[in-house]
Amino acid sequence: SAVISQKPSRDICQRGTSLTIQCQVDSQVTMMFxxxxxxxxxxxxxxxxxxxxxxxxxxxxVIDKFPISRPNLTFSTxxxxxxxxxxxxxxxxxxxxxxxxxxxxxxxxxxxxVV
Amino acid sequence: KQEVTQIPAALSVPEGENxxxxxxxxxSAIYNLQWFRQDPGKGLTSLLLIQSSQREQTSGRLNASxxxxxxxxxxxxxxxxxxxxxTYLCAAPTDSWGKLQFGAGTQVVVTP
Numbered sequence: 001s002a003v004i005s006q007k008p009s010r011d012i013c014q015r016g017t018s019l020t021i022q023c024q025v026d027s028q029v030t031m032m033f034x035x036x037x038x039x040x041x042x043x044x045x046x047x048x049x050x051x052x053x054x055x056x057x058x059x060x061x062v063i064d065k066f067p068i069s070r071p072n073l074t075f076s077t078x079x080x081x082x083x084x085x086x087x088x089x090x091x092x093x094x095x096x097x098x099x100x101x102x103x104x105x106x107x108x109x110x111x112x113x114v115v
Numbered sequence: 116k117q118e119v120t121q122i123p124a125a126l127s128v129p130e131g132e133n134x135x136x137x138x139x140x141x142x143s144a145i146y147n148l149q150w151f152r153q154d155p156g157k158g159l160t161s162l163l164l165i166q167s168s169q170r171e172q173t174s175g176r177l178n179a180s181x182x183x184x185x186x187x188x189x190x191x192x193x194x195x196x197x198x199x200x201x202t203y204l205c206a207a208p209t210d211s212w213g214k215l216q217f218g219a220g221t222q223v224v225v226t227p
Binding site for chain 1: 146147149151156157158159160161164204206208211212213214215217218219220
């Protein structure tokens with residue numbers, strides 16, 4: 001099973017600033033997924049990140065607000081830009097290390113509070 | 116589009132009782148269904164993955180079943196313990212690329 005390290009584990013940020021979240025996987029994976037979990041809610045997919053190509057964003061999420069980098073097969077970053085209190089959520093990265101539609105593994109999440 | 120529903124939203128049981136958690140999905144052409152556990156403020160821990168070709172999957176005290184015709188999966192936790200207190204989420208892929216659609220979760224409290 002893949003082991004995913006996510007940094008930071010939590011942060012408190014001022015509105016209008018940006019935060020970059022890092023996701024490191026212990027094996028090479030084709031796709032990495034970024035999810036958001038708003039307080040009291042379930043997970044919603046933000047985007048899918050493939051190495052060497054632009055990330056694919058879900059409806060309601062845009063690249064200017066959530067730019068994603070995927071420089072290699074084991075690493076990705078998600079930036080939350082120009083933050084507002086509504087961005088306070090847990091952000092999680094996920095991979096399926098055996099290929100598509102196999103078991104999904106998640107990082108421990110980044111708990112973001114915007115004040 | 117695959118829709119996933121979990122009922123009830125919350126459940127409280129005394130220690131030792133068996134837990135039964137329900138998950139419904141709308142598209143029977145499902146690739147797989149996965150159950151996760153989430154502790155407060157934390158990430159997700161994978162519990163069980165049931166492939167489309169399987170009827171059930173077991174791991175220790177956990178057993179998950181999959182009935183594609185009725186659009187249901189059930190997670191059974193035998194002889195519950197206070198350490199089983201957490202939120203349990205089920206998820207199914209929305210397409211062949213592995214994007215997951217999650218249910219809202221069932222928050223479980225096991226009282227000593």
